[in-house]
Amino acid sequence: MARMKKADRQRFLLEYIQETPFLTDEELSKRLHVSIQTIRLDRLELGVPELRERIKKMAEDAQLKVKSISNRDVVGELIDLELGKSGISLMTVTEDMVFEKTKVARGYHVFSQANSLALAVIDAPAAVTGVANIKYKIPIEVGEKLIAKAEIVKQRGNKYFVWVKIKNACQEVFRAKFIMVSLD
Amino acid sequence: MARMKKADRQRFLLEYIQETPFLTDEELSKRLHVSIQTIRLDRLELGVPELRERIKKMAEDAQLKVKSISNRDVVGELIDLELGKSGISLMTVTEDMVFEKTKVARGYHVFSQANSLALAVIDAPAAVTGVANIKYKIPIEVGEKLIAKAEIVKQRGNKYFVWVKIKNACQEVFRAKFIMVSLD
Numbered sequence: 001m002a003r004m005k006k007a008d009r010q011r012f013l014l015e016y017i018q019e020t021p022f023l024t025d026e027e028l029s030k031r032l033h034v035s036i037q038t039i040r041l042d043r044l045e046l047g048v049p050e051l052r053e054r055i056k057k058m059a060e061d062a063q064l065k066v067k068s069i070s071n072r073d074v075v076g077e078l079i080d081l082e083l084g085k086s087g088i089s090l091m092t093v094t095e096d097m098v099f100e101k102t103k104v105a106r107g108y109h110v111f112s113q114a115n116s117l118a119l120a121v122i123d124a125p126a127a128v129t130g131v132a133n134i135k136y137k138i139p140i141e142v143g144e145k146l147i148a149k150a151e152i153v154k155q156r157g158n159k160y161f162v163w164v165k166i167k168n169a170c171q172e173v174f175r176a177k178f179i180m181v182s183l184d
Numbered sequence: 185m186a187r188m189k190k191a192d193r194q195r196f197l198l199e200y201i202q203e204t205p206f207l208t209d210e211e212l213s214k215r216l217h218v219s220i221q222t223i224r225l226d227r228l229e230l231g232v233p234e235l236r237e238r239i240k241k242m243a244e245d246a247q248l249k250v251k252s253i254s255n256r257d258v259v260g261e262l263i264d265l266e267l268g269k270s271g272i273s274l275m276t277v278t279e280d281m282v283f284e285k286t287k288v289a290r291g292y293h294v295f296s297q298a299n300s301l302a303l304a305v306i307d308a309p310a311a312v313t314g315v316a317n318i319k320y321k322i323p324i325e326v327g328e329k330l331i332a333k334a335e336i337v338k339q340r341g342n343k344y345f346v347w348v349k350i351k352n353a354c355q356e357v358f359r360a361k362f363i364m365v366s367l368d
Contacts, residue, residue, distance in 0.1 A: 069284075070285050100257060102253075106257065111296075129320050
């Protein structure tokens, strides 16, 4: 495969990061067919911080926006939030979240991540859960990093229809449809 | 209202406790139109332990029966269990379970109680959650005592259809239908 010009590569790099802010340098190097070293130099030149810093910055921005619940009530780390529209949170499955017997994550930890994110996206001073239809697609194990995405798909009066999908590194592991109710 | 004969009263007392083991002496005294003192004496004569002891005994029996998950993985206190059929658990809503802003219980605590009870009733070496359809009926506040009842309504192969209803002192606050899947 012919090597891209530097300017093109850096343009793609910026686009990729814009679209998927959680790409590691390694993943970027694979996509762009260059070494990790090159990616690091590109980031330096472009003034793009490393992944950890990018997430930290996004999280700070997102956490300032939450209205319907307190920041501390979001389970996992909220890293993106468009209030009234959508949100993203990250949660790593730790040893204390799994069943003693089966070593799979207890269902309610994943539910907590989804449920609190569904609340966080609501643009109202306070909100509670009304209804939830949820599906666990595969068992989740220790160490997995879960990315939850919530989206408000419909609003009727004080009712918000919120869909949440949670993926691990490979596939969707959980999805939920919530009806949340905002309070005055 | 005419006062009952002692023998009748003690027969009713035993029936009430059989049916609703969580009745306090005060509630029993109201039902039977006698003083709390009289209820205590009746219990002594009949050899019926006080509420706390009755619950402790039931809990010990119930906890020995759980198969699909570890005892410690049941959220709230499991106080009755007919493996493969039904179960009951108690949970008191504490300060650390409520949202900072609204002071209502976080949805996932109630979900955890229901979900872990739905697992506990399964008569299999291990089980996980597949699907859940849930409804929060009213906001729940600090100090409320929640009684969850789970019942297996259907089984098809390794799939268990479990209904869970949670009440506070006055009314139903939450209900859920789960499909749980047993593992080998």
